[in-house]
Amino acid sequence: MPEQESCDYYILFPNHQEGLRLHQELKAAGVPCMIAPTPRSASSFCGMSLRLAEDQVPSAMQVIAASGVIIEGIARIQRQPFQYRAT
Numbered sequence: 001m002p003e004q005e006s007c008d009y010y011i012l013f014p015n016h017q018e019g020l021r022l023h024q025e026l027k028a029a030g031v032p033c034m035i036a037p038t039p040r041s042a043s044s045f046c047g048m049s050l051r052l053a054e055d056q057v058p059s060a061m062q063v064i065a066a067s068g069v070i071i072e073g074i075a076r077i078q079r080q081p082f083q084y085r086a087t
């Protein structure tokens with residue numbers, strides 16, 4: 001049986017003001033999300049993104065459409081296993 005791929009979804013923004021605004025809108029709508037650094041593989045725009053689970057993407061899209069917050073897109077990033085690096 002193939003192992004299920006584990007992914008996170010990142011909402012990308014042109015600037016941090018839009019990110020903070022959407023974070024408040026999602027909180028008010030009861031959509032769980034977390035402020036996170038933008039993965040380099042996802043964007044070279046704003047360094048702030050909102051991370052959410054796959055099942056929350058449709059709800060987040062509804063909030064985005066209703067609120068008028070400007071986003072650059074939503075990136076699907078496969079989780080990488082944690083690797084400890086000694087310093």
